[in-house]
Every structure is written in structure tokens, then in C-alpha cells.
Amino acid sequence: MKELRLMKGNEAIAEAAIRAGADAYFGYPITPQSEVIEYLMAEKPHERTGMVVLQAESEVAAINMVYGAAACGKRVMTSSSSPGISLKQEGLSYIAGAELPCLILNVVRGGPGLGTIQPSQSDYFQATKGGGHGDYRLLVLAPASVQEMYDFVKLAFDLAFKYRNPVMILSDGVIGQMMEKVEIGEQYARLTNEQIDELYPWATTGKKTGQDRRIITSLELDPGRQEKHNLKLQAKYKKMQEEEVRYESLNCEDAEYLLVAFGSSARICQKAMDLGRAQGLKIGLLRPITLYPFPSEVLNDLASKVKGILTVEMNAGQMVEDVRLAVCGKVKVEHYGRFGGMIPSPTEVLQALEQKIIGG
Amino acid sequence: MEQNFDLPEIHTPENLVYTKTKVLTDNVMHYCPGCGHGTTHRLVAEVIDEMGIQGQVIGVAPVGCSVLAYNYFDIDMQEAAHGRAPAVATGIKRVFPDKFVFTYQGDGDLAAIGTGETIHACNRGENITILFINNGIYGMTGGQMAPTTLPGMPTSTSPYGRDVKMMGNPLKITELVAMLPGTYFVTRQAVHTPALVRKAKKAIRMAFENQKLNRGVSFVEIVSNCNSGWKLPPVQAIKWLEENMLPFYPLGDIKVNGEMVSK
Amino acid sequence: MIEEIIIAGFGGQGVLSMGKILAYGGLMQGQEVSWMPSYGPEMRGGTANVTVILSDERISSPILSQFDTAIILNQQSLDKFEKSVKPGGLLLYDPNGITRHPVRTDINIYRIEAAAEAARSGMVKTFNMIVLGAFLKLKPIVKMENMEKGLAKSLPLRHHKLIPANMDAIRKGMELAEPVAVIA
Numbered sequence: 001m002k003e004l005r006l007m008k009g010n011e012a013i014a015e016a017a018i019r020a021g022a023d024a025y026f027g028y029p030i031t032p033q034s035e036v037i038e039y040l041m042a043e044k045p046h047e048r049t050g051m052v053v054l055q056a057e058s059e060v061a062a063i064n065m066v067y068g069a070a071a072c073g074k075r076v077m078t079s080s081s082s083p084g085i086s087l088k089q090e091g092l093s094y095i096a097g098a099e100l101p102c103l104i105l106n107v108v109r110g111g112p113g114l115g116t117i118q119p120s121q122s123d124y125f126q127a128t129k130g131g132g133h134g135d136y137r138l139l140v141l142a143p144a145s146v147q148e149m150y151d152f153v154k155l156a157f158d159l160a161f162k163y164r165n166p167v168m169i170l171s172d173g174v175i176g177q178m179m180e181k182v183e184i185g186e187q188y189a190r191l192t193n194e195q196i197d198e199l200y201p202w203a204t205t206g207k208k209t210g211q212d213r214r215i216i217t218s219l220e221l222d223p224g225r226q227e228k229h230n231l232k233l234q235a236k237y238k239k240m241q242e243e244e245v246r247y248e249s250l251n252c253e254d255a256e257y258l259l260v261a262f263g264s265s266a267r268i269c270q271k272a273m274d275l276g277r278a279q280g281l282k283i284g285l286l287r288p289i290t291l292y293p294f295p296s297e298v299l300n301d302l303a304s305k306v307k308g309i310l311t312v313e314m315n316a317g318q319m320v321e322d323v324r325l326a327v328c329g330k331v332k333v334e335h336y337g338r339f340g341g342m343i344p345s346p347t348e349v350l351q352a353l354e355q356k357i358i359g360g
Numbered sequence: 361m362e363q364n365f366d367l368p369e370i371h372t373p374e375n376l377v378y379t380k381t382k383v384l385t386d387n388v389m390h391y392c393p394g395c396g397h398g399t400t401h402r403l404v405a406e407v408i409d410e411m412g413i414q415g416q417v418i419g420v421a422p423v424g425c426s427v428l429a430y431n432y433f434d435i436d437m438q439e440a441a442h443g444r445a446p447a448v449a450t451g452i453k454r455v456f457p458d459k460f461v462f463t464y465q466g467d468g469d470l471a472a473i474g475t476g477e478t479i480h481a482c483n484r485g486e487n488i489t490i491l492f493i494n495n496g497i498y499g500m501t502g503g504q505m506a507p508t509t510l511p512g513m514p515t516s517t518s519p520y521g522r523d524v525k526m527m528g529n530p531l532k533i534t535e536l537v538a539m540l541p542g543t544y545f546v547t548r549q550a551v552h553t554p555a556l557v558r559k560a561k562k563a564i565r566m567a568f569e570n571q572k573l574n575r576g577v578s579f580v581e582i583v584s585n586c587n588s589g590w591k592l593p594p595v596q597a598i599k600w601l602e603e604n605m606l607p608f609y610p611l612g613d614i615k616v617n618g619e620m621v622s623k
Numbered sequence: 624m625i626e627e628i629i630i631a632g633f634g635g636q637g638v639l640s641m642g643k644i645l646a647y648g649g650l651m652q653g654q655e656v657s658w659m660p661s662y663g664p665e666m667r668g669g670t671a672n673v674t675v676i677l678s679d680e681r682i683s684s685p686i687l688s689q690f691d692t693a694i695i696l697n698q699q700s701l702d703k704f705e706k707s708v709k710p711g712g713l714l715l716y717d718p719n720g721i722t723r724h725p726v727r728t729d730i731n732i733y734r735i736e737a738a739a740e741a742a743r744s745g746m747v748k749t750f751n752m753i754v755l756g757a758f759l760k761l762k763p764i765v766k767m768e769n770m771e772k773g774l775a776k777s778l779p780l781r782h783h784k785l786i787p788a789n790m791d792a793i794r795k796g797m798e799l800a801e802p803v804a805v806i807a
Contacts, residue, residue, distance in 0.1 A: 004650060005776075006643065006646055006647050006650050006656065006658070006776065006777075023455050024451070024454060024455050026451065031662075032662060052454045052455060054450070054454060056447065056450075056480075057476055057477070057479075057480035058476055058480075060444065060447070060476070060477075061444070061447040061450075061476065061477050061480065062447075064440065064441060064444035064447035064448050064451065064477070065447050065448070065450050065451035065454070066451060067438070067440070067441075067444075067447075067448050067451060068420070068438060068440075068447070068448035068449060068450065068451025068452040069451035069452060069454065069455045070451075071438045071448075071451075071452070072418070072451075072452055072455050072456055074455045076451070076455075090441055091441060091444070094440075094441045098438075098439070117662070173662070174659065174685065174686065177659070177660060177662050178657055178658060178659040178660070178685050179643065179646060179656075179657070179658035179659075180655075180656065180657050180658070180682075180685075181650050181655060181656055193456075204418050204436035204437065204438055204452070205418075205436065205456070205459075206415045206416045206417065206418060206435075206436055206456075206459055207414060207415050207434065207435050207436050208415060209415060213433075213434055213435055213436055213437065214436045214437075215430045215436075215437050215438075215439070216437070216438040216439065217421075217430065217438070217439035218439065219427065219428075219439055264685070264686070267682075267683055267684045267685060267686075268683075268684040268686060270683035270684065271683040271684035271687075272684075273683075274683060343686050345684075345686065345687065345688035346683075346684050346687070346688070347688055347689070348688070
């Protein structure tokens with residue numbers, strides 16, 4: 001029988017990391033995600049699977065520990081919340097530049113600055129447009145349930161290694177702190193050093209006799225070669241756009257009005273949609289699961305069928321820009337947001353839809 | 361520019377007294393003539409060769425003059441962000457506890473922007489080797505003040521000499537890390553005379569051998585000269601090093617086998 | 624079946640664990656459940672609340688502004704959540720420390736003297752289970768056998784010896800629920 005547990009999103013991520021065969025976690029405590037490292041430490045993964053868990057002296061150190069271990073071909077992750085993720089941006093840029101696979105979890109809280117510890121989605125720009133310096137992208141997954149927090153860990157590692165690119169799970173305080181039913185999956189074995197040598201010839205595992213040394217770096221001083229490297233990265237992002245777009249659509253077939261939301265906002269929108277449908281309003285919901293690559297095509301298609309689109313985000317209007325780009329002016333696109341840790345209620349969302357789209 | 365060094369009448373086995381270690385690549389080093397980096401690179405490479413660990417060692421290069429160190433060592437290497445090498449090395453060593461892991465860092469990298477990473481890697485007792493080149497100046501960026509710049513020493517950002525009242529004091533980070541329980545071997549060496557080169561090599565060898573013991577960080581500072589940054593010809597730079605750097609940064613072992621060396 | 628519940632009181636009253644045990648009970652009988660707490664410094668001695676949803680179908684929003692049931696354990700929470708009970712819904716509260724009592728006439732209002740009973744019996748720590756028992760009497764959405772399983776899942780092994788006492792407290796609470804104002 002499948003094992004079912006009631007878990008917080010943060011705990012589900014941690015359990016999933018052990019089960020996915022992760023080799024190491026490096027992190028630093030910050031609310032609202034400290035349960036990730038607390039759970040890992042309590043579980044003694046070094047005894048369960050040999051996974052390394054280390055509390056670093058800073059977010060900066062943690063992401064650079066990730067760099068070092070990821071460059072060895074290991075499955076490595078870190079987690080933090082918004083202010084800590086800002087600190088990690090230097091390391092993330094280097095990781096993207098050096099093409100290292102790894103998983104970063106951001107359990108977003110309200111900002112800017114120290115902001116609040118309450119849930120928010122105000123790091124959408126940071127997550128999807130690069131975040132640090134230079135032209136790079138993370139592949140960004142947005143879970144909307146505790147089960148997805150669990151499931152996306154294995155997926156994230158697989159994608160990270162497929163593309164040799166950092167993958168971010170962009171969650172928030174709601175998904176991190178809430179408990180839901182989780183179906184616990186199987187225990188995947190950690191790769192052996194021999195398997196790593198075979199699968200990832202780029203990894204620095206110690207130079208093999210008669211073979212070239214491996215160098216992991218993001219430095220290339222020659223502009224011609226640096227441009228070539230950038231073009232290679234861009235080709236990789238294009239491939240992600242072609243192959244990795246994920247979304248969920250609910251009631252879009254007959255929808256006259258479309259809600260677009262990700263993560264916990266999508267859950268709230270689902271309730272708002274149900275409330276609206278009960279009143280006879282034909283509302284649909286499109287939930288981007290990958291925020292980068294963004295599901296632009298399906299949105300463009302839906303824009304031809306609906307009378308208006310409302311994006312609902314716990315921020316001042318970030319994803320709405322990508323929705324507008326996707327829709328290309330075909331239909332009215334408005335944004336409804338709460339921020340600073342405030343969470344919109346389903347009734348509030350329905351009212352906003354009525355005011356801004358249906359009546360507007 | 362290609363030069364022909366093919367001199368068969370001289371290149372005979374009986375004339376062979378010294379050869380470049382195979383752990384160094386054939387890439388021409390970019391370091392300034394007379395700089396201590398080249399010598400230190402050679403010592404590290406020789407130790408790796410002599411220990412027979414070329415296939416088991418992973419090096420971490422810094423940001424600074426030795427940013428391209430990975431071009432010269434024929435081993436697997438990673439390039440770290442500025443100051444983060446001890447964290448990167450921690451990540452490597454934690455997933456590969458049986459490999460030999462070292463960082464190679466300058467004073468700005470290790471003792472300014474990377475102070476936190478240095479202190480905490482040392483305090484945790486990561487089983488790694490840290491090689492620290494201290495020449496009292498930022499070489500790569502063109503001679504700015506470093507955390508180890510001496511009082512009164514002119515640099516491009518202390519053009520009238522380091523005023524410690526305004527700019528703070530030079531940091532003796534080697535003495536500082538020796539105080540931490542996680543360091544096992546801490547020493548200060550130099551490479552500007554043949555005798556010192558031999559001593560430095562012994563220290564570097566011990567710093568790598570120690571990794572087999574799993575007792576914590578081995579930390580080797582090399583006090584070096586920066587002719588370009590100091591704006592002195594090599595011979596005068598070495599004289600300046602002996603007269604100014606060494607009195608402030610005295611050579612010798614500070615901590616051996618986990619015990620402080622009494623002076 | 625879907626039951627949307629807010630449980631609110633002081634930090635330390637066992638609000639979050641009551642919600643967790645209820646949610647685990649739902650999970651044990653194959654339902655979808657969600658448990659969404661208020662979190663942060665307010666947990667430490669201030670007010671704490673948790674939204675618990677049990678449903679036969681996939682749960683949409685874990686955050687709600689209207690509830691089928693409000694379980695209220697202090698004055699601030701009563702002031703805050705009385706208005707959030709859906710018309711026809713249930714408000715269950717412990718009158719201990721309450722000076723301004725609920726006034727709505729379109730909902731069912733019950734009281735549970737859980738603090739008094741816990742003090743009387745000397746089992747102060749089972750206070751929240753007495754409250755939970757009263758709720759389960761009024762809305763028997765989780766079977767007792769599944770509550771017992773839920774308790775076993777939520778409590779760490781070293782506390783499993785306390786399960787019988789907790790079940791007794793739930794049964795006690797079932798006896799003690801009293802109507803205050805019941806709509807026709």
C-alpha cells in the first residue's frame with residue numbers, strides 16, 4: 001500500500017530529497033522554511049542514505065557549497081526564503097554560468113528588504129528573469145500543493161541534470177507551512193561514484209589517467225568565446241521552452257473568463273472559480289507549473305476564446321507581464337494582487353474578476 | 361610567440377638535473393616575472409606528483425591573480441566566486457571525503473571578501489588544505505589596498521600610504537585561524553630564496569599529507585612579493601619584502617599537529 | 624462532504640495540534656485534508672489559528688474567509704471570527720475568559736466548558752481534546768476509530784501511552800457540549 005502522511009510542504013521537500021537520492025543539502029535557517037533543514041537533521045539522512053546535511057555559516061557559503069558539490073556530479077540542494085535567496089544570487093549566477101545542476105527551493109515571504117515572514121509571491125521576477133548578474137535563466141517549478149512539493153524534488157533533479165542547469169522550486173509561506181496528505185514515493189538509490197563518472201564526464205571527480213582534466217568555471221575572458229558560451233546557454237533555454245512547459249488548466253474548455261495564477265494563488269483562484277461557477281459565471285483557471293519556461297502558447301490560444309483574463313498574484317503585478325506578452329493584446333488582461341504577506345480570499349478574487357474583467 | 365628551445369647537444373640525459381613536474385600543464389603562465397605564484401604553483405604540483413594523488417585531487421581557484429590557476433595544474437579544478445573557495449571546497453570534501461581538496465587564494469580573496477568562509481571552514485575543521493598567498497596588495501585589479509597591506513604602505517587606494525586610523529589595520533588572519541579548534545596545521549612560509557622554497561615545499565607536503573589524518577584544516581600562508589603592484593623591480597621587491605613584510609608577518613610554524621607552537 | 628473549519632485561540636492552548644489530529648483523523652478515513660496555520664512570532668503566546676479542511680474531493684483554497692465551523696478559545700478570536708461563520712454554520716466556544724459572548728442569530732452556537740473540565744480532572748493537557756470531542760459530537764465527520772488512528776499518527780511514539788487519556792477526553796467533550804442558541 002502507498003504510504004500516506006500528513007506533512008508540511010517544507011517537510012515534504014526534505015523527505016523527498018532523501019527519497020530522490022540527493023547527495024547533499026547545504027542551508028541556513030530562515031523563516032518560513034527552517035523546517036527543511038530541521039526535518040533533515042532529525043531524520044539523520046547520513047544513516048538512511050549517506051546524504052550529507054550541513055548548516056552553513058551563511059546563505060552565501062551554502063550556495064557555494066552547493067557549487068562545489070554539484071561540480072562533482074552530485075545531487076545537491078539548498079533552500080531559503082526571499083532575503084536569503086537574494087544573498088544566494090551571486091552563487092546562482094556562477095552555477096548557471098558554469099552549467100551546474102542543482103535544486104534551489106525558495107519559500108517566498110513578503111518583501112522588499114526584511115519585509116515580513118508571511119507568504120508572498122513577490123520573487124517571481126527574481127526567479128524567472130535570471131536573478132543574479134548576466135544572461136541566464138533558472139528552470140522554475142511552482143508547486144501548488146504539498147504533494148507537488150514532494151513530487152517536484154525528483155523532477156527538479158532530473159531536469160537539472162538533463163540541462164546541466166539550476167532548477168528552482170518557487171514556493172511560498174502557504175505551501176511551505178500548510179499540511180496536506182502526501183503520498184510518499186519510493187526510495188531512489190544515490191548514484192555511486194562509478195555511476196557519476198560514467199554519466200557525468202564533466203564532473204570534477206579527480207582526473208583520470210590518460211584523460212583530460214575537468215575544469216568547472218564560469219570565467220572566459222575572450223569575448224568571442226564568452227559570446228559562444230552565452231549562445232550555448234541560450235540554445236539550452238530555447239530547448240527548455242520547447243520541451244519543458246508544464247501547466248494545469250481547469251474548466252478552460254467553455255470558459256468566458258480566465259483566471260491565471262500559480263502556486264497558492266492558484267488554489268485560492270480554484271475556489272473563486274467554483275464560487276463563480278455556482279453563480280453561473282463561466283470561469284476557467286490556467287495554472288502555470290513551469291514559470292520558466294512560461295506557458296505562453298496555451299495562453300495565446302486561450303486568449304482567442306475568452307472575453308478577459310485576470311492574473312491573481314501575491315505581488316504587485318509580476319507574472320501579469322508575461323501573460324500580457326503571451327496574449328499579445330488579443331484580450332484584456334488585468335491583475336489583482338495582495339502583498340506584504342496578505343493573502344487574497346476566494347471571495348475577494350471573485351469580486352476583483354467581476355469588477356475588473358466582467359463588468360469592466 | 362613560439363620559441364625553439366630544441367638544443368640537442370645540451371638536452372642529454374646526463375645533463376638533466378631538473379624537470380618540470382607533469383602535474384603542471386604546458387600553458388605559459390601569465391604571472392609577472394619574479395612573482396611568487398609561479399614558484400608556489402610548482403611546489404603544489406610537485407607535492408601532488410610526489411604523493412601520487414594527481415587522480416584524487418580537486419583544486420579550487422580563487423578570484424585574484426591566480427584566478428586562472430586551473431590553466432596550469434593538470435588536475436580537476438573548480439573556479440570559485442571571489443572569497444568563496446573554502447565554501448566550495450567544503451562542498452567538494454563533504455561529498456568526496458576520500459579525495460584531496462585544496463584552495464589556492466590570495467589575500468583579498470581569503471582575508472577580505474571571503475573572511476567569513478575562511479573562518480568558518482577553519483572553525484568547522486574541514487579536512488582540506490588552504491594555500492594563502494599574501495602579497496599585501498590586490499594584484500589583478502591593479503594594486504589596490506588589501507586587508508594585509510602594511511601600515512604606511514602606498515597602494516592605488518591608499519596613495520599616501522595606509523593610514524590605519526582611517527583605513528583600519530592589516531589583518532593577520534593566519535594567526536587568527538590558528539586560534540580556532542578546527543585548524544590542525546598553520547604555518548607561514550615564503551618562496552623568494554632557494555632555502556625558503558625547500559621549507560615551503562615541506563610545509564605544503566605536510567598540509568596535503570594531513571588530509572589523510574582527518575584532523576582538520578591545514579593552512580599554509582606564503583608571504584610573497586608583487587613587483588607590479590608594489591611598483592618595484594624584482595630584486596628590490598624581494599629586499600622590500602624582507603625588510604617590511606617579514607617583520608610584520610614572521611615566517612615559521614604557528615600550529616603543528618593541532619598544538620600551538622611556543623615562541 | 625466538505626467541512627471548512629477555523630480553530631483559534633491562544634498559543635499554547637493546543638490549537639495547532641488539535642487541528643493536526645483532526646486532519647490526521649480525516650486522512651485515516653481516506654479524505655483529502657489541509658491544515659494551514661498562522662505562523663511566526665504571534666505563535667509565541669499571542670493568538671494562534673489554523674484552518675482545517677476535510678473533504679471527499681480535492682481541496683482548492685487552503686485559505687478561507689468563510690467557515691462551516693469556528694472553534695473559538697479566546698476573546699480576540701471570537702471577536703475576529705464570529706462574523707466569518709457561514710450562515711447556518713457552527714460556532715463552538717469555550718466560555719472561559721469570554722466577557723463578550725457571541726450575538727449572531729443565523730448560526731448554531733454551542734459552548735464547551737473544556738478549560739473548567741480540564742482543571743477539574745487535573746488533565747490540563749487534554750484541554751484541546753475535550754474541545755475536539757465537543758466538535759465531533761456536533762459534527763461527527765470523523766469516526767472515533769479514525770480519531771484514534773489519527774492520534775497515533777500525530778503523536779510521537781514516546782507519547783503513545785497518552786492516547787487512551789486523549790480518547791477519554793474526546794468522549795468527555797462529547798458529553799459536555801451545550802447548546803447556547805440553535806437555529807431551527
